[in-house]
Amino acid sequence: MRADAQRNRDRIVEVARALFRAKGFDAVSMDEVAKGAEVGPGTLYRHFPTKESLYDAVLEAWAGKVNAAVDRALSLDASARERLLTWLTEYAAMLTEHKGAAARITAALGDPGSPFAAKCTTxxxxxxxxxxxxxxxxxxxxxxxxxxxxxxGVAAVVDNSELPADSMAPMLAIVADGLLAP
Amino acid sequence: MRADAQRNRDRIVEVARALFRAKGFDAVSMDEVAKGAEVGPGTLYRHFPTKESLYDAVLEAWAGKVNAAVDRALSLDASARERLLTWLTEYAAMLTEHKGAAARITAALGDPGSPFAAKCTTxxxxxxxxxxxxxxxxxxxxxxxxxxxxxxGVAAVVDNSELPADSMAPMLAIVADGLLAP
DNA sequence: TTGCCAAACGGAGAGTGTCTCCGTATAGTT
DNA sequence: AACTATACGGAGACACTCTCCGTTTGGCAA
Structure with a gap:
């Protein structure tokens, strides 16, 4: 890739990350990203053929964090319930880190054709x-x-309804208890 | 309301119900509804100022069914777990009856300004x-x-991912067990 | 350094969607 | 039958995603 192209690509992802985080996927237009990155729409679409592929690039860094989090939770010196709840809480927190991500990723969970397929597998x-x-x-x-x-599902609801993060805790506790042997 | 207006309104809702059920909220355009109901876009928007308000009218009949379902489940001669699971299953089934409804209604649960506020209260x-x-x-x-x-949340995930209805059962069972006293 | 060209750029615009404005037509009343 | 408030409908404003193609430029080779 030519150096100018790489620079533009990097700048686009950086601008998009900030915008998506602040306003959520739907509320950000591609023109807005292009203007913010000081490139034309054509350049933006050359790098990212769809809006979702741009989102995918923005979420790229996440995959690694997920594996680290599950390791950390499992290695805790605590009860099964506590370890489970720790992981569920961290997992949900990661999903709600970007507005709109939870619903999109969760909807794509079983779809190998989705642009998020790799993340879903992770x-x-x-x-x-x-x-x-x-x-x-x-x-x-x-x-x-x-x-x-x-x-x-829980993360998507909290995200969509713009609820405070701590409103997830009681629901995750219910899920955790349901997951533990009856 | 003038008789012709009433007729148009009824026809619009009927056409919209069929379209929403078949294709889901996002995949139906207002032009499509207008054409199907043989009215102009102006007329459609006179009756329903936003697409969501049209959706609300389409979902109107549901509220009554919800109360009937919870009564039915509670009056069953069965264990608490069974009654709970019966209700959860029926509730989820109603939410997935129209594509896209579950996520929309659930997202509006705490928002009194939403066009679905009345349904949420129900x-x-x-x-x-x-x-x-x-x-x-x-x-x-x-x-x-x-x-x-x-x-x-569970209903929205199943709806978004276009999963078969029976894939909800194990997840609802987890939720039900989590809801019962530990 | 200079010249070349594949690669990249960017903007006009096609296509689609929601929603508005306003001149025209009509239902229902006097 | 005339009148008026009500409703109709279509052109089009505006926003958004995505494409086409003429123009520019980075990086290499002579």
């Missing part, structure tokens, strides 16, 4: 590692993608 | 009656709006 794998790590403490038969969807 | 009240009816079987401190959000 999330589901993290939950699978959680299941393996907590082992018999969880109810039998629970699947990683169900956990991903439950927490994603 | 839903939350139904869950409050559930809490009152199941009494001490539920974990202490659980709130009606939390149940509304949890089930709404």
């Amino acid at each position: 999330y589901v794998n993290a939950n699978q590692r959680l299941i393996d790590g907590l082992d018999s403490a969880l109810r039998p038969g629970v699947e990683a993608i169900q956990i991903s969807r439950l927490v994603g | 839903y939350v009240n139904a869950n409050q009656r559930l809490i009152d009816g199941l009494d001490s079987a539920l974990r202490p401190g659980v709130e009606a709006i939390q149940i509304s959000r949890l089930v709404g």
Whole structure:
């Protein structure tokens, strides 16, 4: 990639990250991103053929954080319930870090054609590692993608309704208790 | 209201209901509704100043069904868990009856300014009656709006991802067990 | 340094969507 | 039958995503 192209790409992602974080996916227009990055719309679309692919680039850094978080939670010296709740809380917090991300990522969970497919795999794998790590403490038969969807659903609701972050805690506690063996 | 206006209004709602049910909120354009109802866009917007207000009119009939469903579930001769699960299942099924409704209604749950405010109140009240009816079987401190959000979240995920309806059952079971006293 | 050209740029505009304005038509009353 | 408040409908304003293509430029080779 030519140096000017790389510079433009970097600037676009940086501007887009700030805008998406502040206003949410829907409220940001591509023109706005282009103007902010001081490029024409054509240049923006050369780098990112759709708005979602731009969003994907913005979310790029997340995947690594997810695996770190599940490791941290599993290695805690605490009860299964506490470790589970720690992870669910961190997972939900990451999903609500950018407005609109929770619903989009969660909706794409089972769709290999989605631009977020790679991120979805990361999330589901993290939950699978959680299941393996907590082992018999969880109810039998629970699947990683169900956990991903439950927490994603809660995060999406809180995000959409613009609720304070701490309103998630009681709902995550309900989910956690439901996930533990009856 | 003049008779011709009433006829047009009725026809608009009828056409919109069919379109929304078939294609989902986002995929239906107002022009499409206007054409289907054989009125001009101006007429459509005279009756429904925004697309959401049209959606609200389409969902009008639901409120009554919700109260009937919670009564039915509570009066079952069964365990608390079974009655709870019956209601959650019916509630979620109603939310996914129209594509896109679950996320929209659930996002509006705490917002009195929303066009769906009346419906939200109905839903939350139904869950409050559930809490009152199941009494001490539920974990202490659980709130009606939390149940509304949890089930709404699950329904929205299933709806967004176009999953089969029966994929909701295991997630609702987790929520139900989490809601019952630990 | 100079010249070349593939790569990148950017803006006009096509296509689609929501919603408005206002001149025209008509229902219902006197 | 005339009158008027009410309703109609279509042109178009405005916003948004995305495309096409003529113009510019970075980086390499002579």
